[in-house]
Amino acid sequence: MENIKDPSIYRNPVILQSEELTKYILETAVYPREPEPLKELREATINHPWGFMATLPDAGQLMTLLLQLLNPKKTIEVGVFTGYSLLLTALNIPDDGKITAIDIDRKAYEVGLPVIKKAGVEHKINFIESPALPILDKLVEDPANEGSFDFAFIDADKENYLNYHERLIKLVKVGGLLVYDNTLWGGRVSWPEEQVPPHSRPGTQAAIQFNKTITNDSRVQFALTSVGDGLNICRRIA
Ligand SMILES: C[S@@+](CC[C@H](N)C(=O)[O-])C[C@H]1O[C@@H](n2cnc3c(N)ncnc32)[C@H](O)[C@@H]1O
Numbered sequence: 001m002e003n004i005k006d007p008s009i010y011r012n013p014v015i016l017q018s019e020e021l022t023k024y025i026l027e028t029a030v031y032p033r034e035p036e037p038l039k040e041l042r043e044a045t046i047n048h049p050w051g052f053m054a055t056l057p058d059a060g061q062l063m064t065l066l067l068q069l070l071n072p073k074k075t076i077e078v079g080v081f082t083g084y085s086l087l088l089t090a091l092n093i094p095d096d097g098k099i100t101a102i103d104i105d106r107k108a109y110e111v112g113l114p115v116i117k118k119a120g121v122e123h124k125i126n127f128i129e130s131p132a133l134p135i136l137d138k139l140v141e142d143p144a145n146e147g148s149f150d151f152a153f154i155d156a157d158k159e160n161y162l163n164y165h166e167r168l169i170k171l172v173k174v175g176g177l178l179v180y181d182n183t184l185w186g187g188r189v190s191w192p193e194e195q196v197p198p199h200s201r202p203g204t205q206a207a208i209q210f211n212k213t214i215t216n217d218s219r220v221q222f223a224l225t226s227v228g229d230g231l232n233i234c235r236r237i238a
């Protein structure tokens with residue numbers, strides 16, 4: 001049972017600008033249908049000093065729906081942290097499906113790993129401890145990887161999203177999905193710049209520039225959704 005008095009179970013900051021609506025969505029639609037392993041991993045992450053970075057469960061629910069619709073066999077994730085989005089992906093691809101998961105922080109991944117193992121999906125995961133860009137460059141170098149991925153989830157350093165996009169658009173097949181997290185950055189994309197706290201300005205600028213570039217990118221069809229911290233869902237069309 002969730003402790004509904006504990007504001008940390010809701011997102012901070014609140015994209016919807018209404019804590020009541022956020023609480024309604026999480027309590028009526030998200031938590032009751034959240035698979036047990038994901039709940040367990042989320043709880044294992046709560047006390048991590050950077051626990052606020054984990055993919056939000058409502059965003060996870062939408063990702064689950066997309067994965068079920070797409071039925072991807074080969075996926076890639078940039079930004080794993082303790083593995084909430086990774087575990088949900090592993091739970092929603094076939095038993096012989098494969099996820100290439102990249103993060104610079106193996107220690108954080110190891111927080112969630114026991115839950116991943118217990119869920120019986122570790123064999124689907126190839127975790128690579130590295131900055132993402134050189135790994136993506138290596139993948140792009142090999143023509144066999146071109147258009148070979150069905151699904152990509154990107155949730156790492158926001159300032160590199162456009163660099164990741166230029167690589168991933170080549171790796172994901174036409175008809176495949178590229179899902180980018182934090183593209184509304186706590187709603188700050190719409191704030192007057194002087195009201196954005198200085199430490200948050202690089203992330204805000206990165207999200208603004210990213211969304212603008214995607215809007216002008218004819219290789220994708222997309223939806224900028226206000227779920228979680230803002231998922232920009234792109235489908236490669238060319
Ligand atoms: C927001 S967290 C990812 C959250 C994760 N998707 C989840 O469901 O919990 C961002 C992660 O990106 C990783 N990261 C930051 N810069 C990176 C880089 N250049 N290459 C790879 N990973 C990076 C961080 O170590 C961190 O674990």
Ligand SMILES: O=c1cc(-c2ccc(O)cc2)oc2c(O)c(O)ccc12
Binds near residue numbers: 053
């Ligand atoms: O507050 C954050 C910060 C990040 C972040 C910052 C720098 C990096 O190199 C990677 C990630 O990511 C976040 C995130 O994904 C989230 O959902 C909430 C907050 C933050």
